[in-house]
Every structure is written in structure tokens, then in C-alpha cells.
Amino acid sequence: MRAFLIVGNKAVTKPFNLNDLAGSAGRMDIICRCIAQALFISHGIRKDVEVYVLLLGEPDPPKALKIVGSEVRYMAPDERNVGGIIRRALSLNVDKKWRKSTPGVYVARKNLCDLLEELNVRYDVIYLREDGFDIRKVACMLKNPLFILGDHLGLKEEDEEIVMKYAEMIVSVSKLSLQADQCIVIVHYELDRC
Numbered sequence: 533m534r535a536f537l538i539v540g541n542k543a544v545t546k547p548f549n550l551n552d553l554a555g556s557a558g559r560m561d562i563i564c565r566c567i568a569q570a571l572f573i574s575h576g577i578r579k580d581v582e583v584y585v586l587l588l589g590e591p592d593p594p595k596a597l598k599i600v601g602s603e604v605r606y607m608a609p610d611e612r613n614v615g616g617i618i619r620r621a622l623s624l625n626v627d628k629k630w631r632k633s634t635p636g637v638y639v640a641r642k643n644l645c646d647l648l649e650e651l652n653v654r655y656d657v658i659y660l661r662e663d664g665f666d667i668r669k670v671a672c673m674l675k676n677p678l679f680i681l682g683d684h685l686g687l688k689e690e691d692e693e694i695v696m697k698y699a700e701m702i703v704s705v706s707k708l709s710l711q712a713d714q715c716i717v718i719v720h721y722e723l724d725r726c
Contacts, residue, residue: 533580533581533582533654533655533676534580534581534582534674534676534677534678534679534719534723535581535582535583535584535651535655535677535678535679536566536570536581536582536583536584536678536679536680536681536716536719537583537584537585537586537647537651537678537679537680537681538563538566538567538583538584538585538586538681538682538683538712539586539588539644539680539681539682539683539687539691540558540559540560540562540563540585540586540587540588540589540683541558541588541589541682541683541685541688542558542559542588542589542683542685543557543558543559543560543562543563543585543587543588543589543683544556544557544558544560544587544589544590544591544622545587545588545589545590545591545592545593545594545595545622546590546591546592546622547619547620547622547623548560548615548619548622550612550615550616550619553611553612553615557615558589558590559683559684560615560618561611561615562683562684562711562712562713563585563587563618563683564611564612564614564615564618565611565711565712565713566583566585566683566712566713566716567583567585567599567614568609568610568611568614568713569713569714569716569717569720570583570716570720571583571599571601571604571607571609572609577601577604577607578601578720579601579602580601580602581601582598582599582600582601583597583598583599583601584596584597584598584599584647584651584678585597585599585618586642586643586644586647587622594641594642594643594644595622595626595639595640595641595642596639596640596641596642596646596647597618597621597637597638597639598630598637598638598639598640599636599637599638600636600637600638601636602636603635603636604635604636604637605634605635605636606634606635607636607637617633617634617637620633620634621633621634621637621638621639622639624639626639626640626641627640627641628640628641628642628646644691644694644695645694648694648695648697648698651678652698654676654678655676655677655678656674656675656676656677656678656700656701657677657678657680657695657698657699657700658674658677658678658679658680658699658700658701658702658703659679659680659692659695659696659699659701659702659703660679660680660681660702660703660704660705660715660719661702661703661704662704662706662707662708662709663702663704664701664702664703664704665701665702665703665704666703666704667703667704667705667718667719667722668722670701670703671722671723671725671726672726674723677723679703679715679716679719680695680699681712681715681716682712683712684711684712705718705719705722706718
């Protein structure tokens with residue numbers, strides 16, 4: 533298994549306009565691309581992948597999404613389709629327990645500590661950052677990794693401090709700052725080679 537946790541600093545926590553994913557939805561377009569790149573392969577879905585998204589935008593943060601590749605149905609890789617599935621999940625009233633929205637998609641009221649406390653039991657926490665170990669040198673050693681990365685804003689200082697308490701390793705896919713969805717593609721590529 534492998535998993536990704538994407539922090540959406542401005543991604544809204546209420547149903548949003550599908551025609552404005554990049555604007556009024558708080559860069560939900562980035563979140564949609566990350567989910568698509570994490571889950572989809574040609575003519576299928578990666579069954580051994582889970583995607584977690586922490587939404588920190590207005591008006592009701594935090595909210596978390598969990599997308600389980602082996603359970604997902606009715607999802608296509610385009611931003612609008614993924615956005616519609618997220619919008620539906622955000623229409624539910626939630627507490628700290630995962631609530632199913634659509635097949636393979638769950639929503640809960642969880643913050644970063646809650647998520648990492650839950651996921652640290654099942655996954656080895658890996659923080660993706662430009663100054664980390666070259667993924668090519670460590671990819672084949674990673675067992676059940678959870679890769680944490682931020683959206684276009686990265687991680688806030690206080691969130692990075694929380695991640696560092698759980699992270700077993702800091703890994704880099706490039707010395708350059710790449711887009712989050714590009715990082716996910718590179719991670720898959722390197723792990724698929726092992």
C-alpha cells in the first residue's frame with residue numbers, strides 16, 4: 533500500500549461552484565489534480581492507493597477526505613468530476629468519525645494531528661520536501677509509505693512542525709519546487725520501478 537496526504541491551505545470546506553475550482557473554491561483544482569494523479573492509471577484505478585486531503589479553507593475548517601482506491605466507483609480523472617465528488621462529500625454533516633459519501637470516498641472533521649495519529653499506525657510517514665533524500669536512492673526501501681505534501685502554498689510552519697514529529701524521513705523528488713500533482717506522478721514512477 534501507498535498513500536498520499538495533501539494539505540489544501542485555502543481549499544474550501546463547503547460545497548463550491550464547479551465552474552470556479554481555481555478561484556472561489558480555494559484552489560480546489562490543485563486538490564482535484566492531485567487526487568487524479570494519485571489514483572488513476574490508463575484505463576483503471578490504482579487499487580493499492582489511498583488519498584487523504586486536509587481542507588483548511590473557509591468557512592468550516594478543518595475537514596478531511598479519504599479516498600480508497602480499491603473502493604472507488606463512478607470517478608473519472610478530470611477535475612470537474614473529482615470536484616463534483618468532493619463537493620458532494622462536503623455537503624454532509626460530519627464529526628470525527630469517517631462518513632461515507634460515495635463508494636470509496638469518506639469525509640470527517642479531522643485536523644492534521646488527528647490524521648497523522650490515525651495514519652501513523654498503518655503507514656510510514658514520509659514528508660516530501662525539496663531538501664530531502666533523493667527518492668531514487670530510497671524508493672525501494674519504503675514499505676507502506678504515506679507521502680505528505682502541500683498545495684501551491686506548501687505547509688504552514690505550524691503544520692510542518694506537526695509533520696516533523698511523525699515523519700520517518702524527508703524525501704525529495706527534485707531540488708526544484710514542483711507542482712504537487714507532478715510530485716505524486718514522480719513518486720509513483722519511482723516506486724513502480726522497484
